[in-house]
Amino acid sequence: MPYFDCSYRVPYADTDQMQVVYYANYLEYFERSRTEMLRSIGFPYSEMEKMGFFLPVREANVTYHSSACYDDLLTLRSYVSEARGARLVIVSEVLRGDELLVSGSVTLCCINSEHKVTRLPAKLLEAVKLLSKD
Amino acid sequence: MPYFDCSYRVPYADTDQMQVVYYANYLEYFERSRTEMLRSIGFPYSEMEKMGFFLPVREANVTYHSSACYDDLLTLRSYVSEARGARLVIVSEVLRGDELLVSGSVTLCCINSEHKVTRLPAKLLEAVKLLSKD
Amino acid sequence: MPYFDCSYRVPYADTDQMQVVYYANYLEYFERSRTEMLRSIGFPYSEMEKMGFFLPVREANVTYHSSACYDDLLTLRSYVSEARGARLVIVSEVLRGDELLVSGSVTLCCINSEHKVTRLPAKLLEAVKLLSKD
Amino acid sequence: MPYFDCSYRVPYADTDQMQVVYYANYLEYFERSRTEMLRSIGFPYSEMEKMGFFLPVREANVTYHSSACYDDLLTLRSYVSEARGARLVIVSEVLRGDELLVSGSVTLCCINSEHKVTRLPAKLLEAVKLLSKD
Numbered sequence A, B, C, D: 001m002p003y004f005d006c007s008y009r010v011p012y013a014d015t016d017q018m019q020v021v022y023y024a025n026y027l028e029y030f031e032r033s034r035t036e037m038l039r040s041i042g043f044p045y046s047e048m049e050k051m052g053f054f055l056p057v058r059e060a061n062v063t064y065h066s067s068a069c070y071d072d073l074l075t076l077r078s079y080v081s082e083a084r085g086a087r088l089v090i091v092s093e094v095l096r097g098d099e100l101l102v103s104g105s106v107t108l109c110c111i112n113s114e115h116k117v118t119r120l121p122a123k124l125l126e127a128v129k130l131l132s133k134d
Helices: A025-040 A045-050 A122-133 B025-040 B045-050 B122-133 C025-040 C045-050 C122-133 D025-040 D045-050 D122-133
Strands: A004-009 A057-064 A073-084 A087-096 A099-109 B004-009 B057-064 B073-084 B087-096 B099-109 C004-009 C057-064 C073-084 C087-096 C099-109 D004-009 D057-064 D073-084 D087-096 D099-109
Touching (some): A025 A057, A073 A122, B025 B087, B025 B099, C025 C045, C025 C057, C025 C087, D025 D057, D025 D099
Antiparallel strands (some): A004 A073, B057 B099, C087 C099, D073 D087
């Protein structure tokens, strides 16, 4: 599955007194990463919300292999591992150069503006299918 | 002016690699403090929003005297220093025991649900007046 | 297994524009919760660090059942589900009254001040054993 | 005084339920901005710390003119307004296109690894002087 990379510089704000990035912040990195991935395939999440689709998180799993540090220039990588019905699973990774620091997956559930579970927008499903044929 | 105190335990999440609380987090502490102060005088901010009043911040000033550390049990203190028209100024302090660590003030501006500047709710003004006569 | 509860009031800071608590913040809640649990069984984490033991997170899993909102007074609950060798697994839950909003587990790995994996402090293991006999 | 700009995309994480960026987060934006400015004049803050100089914040002032929103691509701007003795004052601004959203200043105080107040590194003072002659 093709992935999408973006860069992120670690600010002081993200560190904790163990001199590494605080463990919850990687879920913010995953958000930044999947947002840029969705933008890259033509579905900025901000547009989806304007169309009345929302993607709250149902599940998140994170494995911490090694630590990111202050001022590291990280690579945030994401790809779609599943897109079916209302369910979208995105795998994300945080790398420093070639070193994998943190990996995980986030399961999103598509809802409409009345908070009802609804199928993912057809155009998103098509874009993901095209991607996986590459 | 009478003040209101509440307690707060510093989590790892709030620290940075200088082994102290990251400077932006004190503005979160100020929020926690003024929320509890407003609740104590009978105006939970959540109720104000339900009544159609919002209090966005227009200005914030913070002086850092000393640092809070992980697991410190802090006192968060706030009092109203001005309440007139649409303008509410709240002074907040962060203490560890008797030691003043951080102090500052936040200027809030009352707006309604159409985002227009509007006078503070009359009941809030009265409550503040009563307070200052104590 | 006996659990430990503490309370937490949701500040504005923790919400996002979906009008609920942002998904990464629950990992902060888990931290607050397990810190108070460790304190309750006589092992404040701050003391552990002074003794030269550190507990970085190796894995975190979160399931989001429902959303916490601004000003909710939440119950943060934790218990030890495994404590063996260097490995400590803590299950945490976020509740509003009786309603389970978010649940998850965090796997911690004990290291010493030279960053070497080391057995959990004996006194911690004993305390956990006593707990599970209750 | 010449200034330095960098870009920043607002994630969901930074918003609050008023559908704008939470007020404390602008202090994180100021940090990102002054870090890139220091890097641009040849003084990455991470290098300063390795040389034994630290720059804790003594004072921060923020004025909120308008609000940044989710997915805005902001310009973060900073310049040095004072650099003398141990004292470094940096003015920062957050813009969306030409619109000034938030402005403020942060006063930093140079300390050494024994936490004693010390003069700013000579090379930093020189770099700032050269800048202001441009």
